[in-house]
Amino acid sequence: MYHPKAIVDLIAGNVRKTRNPFGAFHFVMNRWWKNLDLPRDGSTLFYTGLMVQSVPFIERITRQLEALEDTSWAPLVGYGSWIPKRLVQVGSLFMTTPKERAPYEQILKDMVALLRRSGVRFAYRPDLDLYSGILLYDLGDQEAFEAHARFVAKRLQEAGVRTLITVDPHTTYAFKVLYPKYVGAEFEVRTYFELLRLQGEPNGTRVTLHDPCFFGRYLKLSHVPRRVLRDVGVAVADVQQSGPLTHCCGGPAESVSPKLSREIVERRVDQLKQTGAPILSMCPICMGNLKKAGADVQDLASFLARRVSSSGNGQNRKDQT
Template sequence: MYKPEKISEILIKNLKEFGNPLGVPIQQINTWWKNLNLGKGSKLLFTGMIYQLAPYIAKITELLRIFEDTPFENVLHILPNTATRIISIPNKNDVQRYNGILLKIYSLLSKSDVGFYYDPALDSYTGIILHELGCDCEFQEHAKKVVERLEKSGVREIVTVDPHTTYALKKLYPQYTGVELEVFSYIELISASKVENECITLQDPCYYARYLRIYDQPRDLLRFAGIESVDVKNSKKITGCCGAPVESLSPKLSGEIAKLRYFELKETGCEIVTLCPLCLSNLSSFGDVKDIAEVLVKTI
């Protein structure tokens, strides 16, 4: 297991310098929106950068897993940012897929007549990993910067695309910044049409299901589209974790948790579908998993 204080030190430094915990320039990772009509609605589409970062996280976690519990474990934190970026070059197919999911979410919102727009200058990582590691002062500092930028641009309503970003903006930001924005997960706003009968099993993300109680909405969408949702015992507000929260500290433990969860979900015999880029990345290590946007886009 890596020392939490060393990992936190790296993440804080990267967040201050690059705006994200991995130290990758935002202009390098946030390219999915180019060549799109960015819209003129009242709600800001705020990706939070986790879909964009997921392929990089997977690559770095793979590296950390190799060195965990070896003499090299205590050396990684002294690597310069340049070296870190080189060794964390993601799989191109993964980058294409995760960018494609964002495009599908954009399409779902557009076809559902949700009045929204996207401004890459206002989109940013929320800093939630710092809160998860107990670095509350640094999280608060970053959150205030994000909120200040949004307030200056007159943003009042936000549409999010993943559970971590949704929870941060909806629950944590009011607590740490005193600013309360109206936050919607895109899954609460879109509609679906009928498709051929399918069978899926949902991996409920922890933040959506346990803390925000967003678990009936995706099932209702699937049901309306004629897709049967078959649950495992540990679902909805008692959902099982994918292992992502501990991957920066112990990739091996994270992998074991993900493996157990994947094969629990697999027992239904249905296709596994999730609503979170980190669940998608972790569970996909053991077999085929889809994002719900990849399923619902077929209904429009």
């Protein structure tokens, strides 16, 4: 295990300097939206919080951390915070490849397609789509979290944003619970799947949903994606550890101990495989971690996009926001 303070200081330093945990250029992390002709004006914003886009970066860094953990080289990780900001940003240009980024960028495109198919109106501003800071909170650096959250909230408020359509459990929890509590910033926060209005006919398809901790235990939203799947004719085969009883995928432990994270996710994969049905995830961090343990897992949005596309039975509705 790495010394937690070394990891926290490294992440906090990156967030302070570059507004994301990896010290990357913003344009390197966030380019999925190009050529989609998304409107920029409006008080309702599609908001990724950079979480889906982060997975290829997390996978690359985690492989390096796992290789160094419990070796004589491990203490050197703490010196990463001394590397100049510009050098770290330049390094981010080579951290991931287009092939590695493509599946996660497609998830966001699928979410946009599903929202449009459901008649939801929204804008997208890549310059306002910033990391929420949730990992700082998770790792106990409340001071750094609050400083970053104030910066993000101010940017959104000055732009007249009132509603956020979120795409992952971490960003959803941050804006729905933590921002009002710690920095007094309140937005209407809706997950993308709460706004979906889709239809499809049953054809015997069954899936198993992995509930992320924030959606299952804390935000109590697990029933919503099950409703969406039922609407498109898909049955959900749940394991015992679902909904408010869901088990963690181990993702939050990756930055401190990749080995511990792997032990946790392997147990979770064994649970999910009990149904024999394909596994769906509602969280990019969970999906990446489950895949690392050998699970055949798909993102909920991408599954739904293929489902309604093949059936041709999506139904447009008026603005749901």
